[in-house]
Amino acid sequence: MFKKLLSSIGIGAATVDTKLAKAQYVQGETVEGIVDIRGGSIEQHIDEIYLALVTTYLREIDDKKHEEKAVLARYKVSGSLTIGPNETKTIPFQFALPYDVPVTLGSSRVWLQTGLDIKMALDPQDRDHLAIEPHPLVAAFLEAARQLGFRLHHVQCEQAPRYWQRRLPFVQEFEFKPASGPFKGCLDELEAIFFLSENSVEVLLEIDRKARGLSGLFAEALDMDETFVRFTYGTGDIPALPQLLADAIQKYS
Structure with a gap:
């Protein structure tokens, strides 16, 4: 006993x-x-x-x-x-x-x-x-960002708003800073969230434009300088990914 x-x-x-x-x-x-x-x-x-x-x-x-x-x-x-x-x-x-x-x-x-x-x-x-x-599809994005002059600055898991949540209550954010290349001086930062499946990945990009002049500073103060972009790619798109990413950023920056 x-x-x-x-x-x-x-x-x-x-x-x-x-x-x-x-x-x-x-x-x-x-x-x-x-x-x-x-x-x-x-x-x-x-x-x-x-x-x-x-x-x-x-x-x-x-x-x-x-x-x-x-x-x-x-x-x-x-x-x-x-x-x-x-x-x-x-x-x-x-x-x-x-x-x-x-x-x-x-x-x-x-x-x-x-x-x-x-x-x-x-x-x-x-x-x-x-x-x-990273899954090969995510690794391809990290390499594409590097080729465009972005440096991976910070990676962190944070609670997600309900409209971003999938299976889990959080998302993993990848934050990049433009260290060189065509977007240096145009952007403050680029953030990416990946929704990965077996054969494709949906990317949510947050493009943080650099403030320009008084109107830019005002927009930055109100968080109006950030734009969200979604796009999806698969294994067959990897060779063109740097250009696809550059076009998406260029369009909204």
Whole structure:
């Protein structure tokens, strides 16, 4: 009885360790690995073993920004099982990363949190950080922006207005500054948000024009110097992407 009570408050409990085949992935790629479970000092029944894909984003409350956690997806690794004292079990898993998983640039972080659901017990958890590289379609945009003289300045996940939200309550913003090329002196910055699917990506561009004269300064003060542009491209459009992007910016700057 005493041992059961200790177990229910997490003393002598099972431990869990997730091991990934690799640490670096591309948006949408399949993740493979194993979960190692080691029993504690007594036998325990585990209701479920799960993996949660987690990130953080900034949410504005009363004009202050607070960091919030968001579960991007949850994956069931195993159903109920019993683990004996000091027994070890290894369970393989694989799952596809969602296309809207944030790229781990700037302040963005993504990790897998492994847990055991044990009735009336403190859940042992294990956290493994992932490096998420841009999908080839997003990488092509970053390269096109670089060719036009833009420098990637800042990447951050922020709460999105309802009309921008898709599956998640936030979007990842990529902020560029014109360091050289045709748009230096014309724009203050360029921001891009990507809505990615398997074969195409919809881009929401925020083009922040540089203030010119008194009317420009007035527009800047009222945030009227910003223009939003949407366009979609696929794999076949990548060779022409620098020109497509330049035309979109030129039209509204």
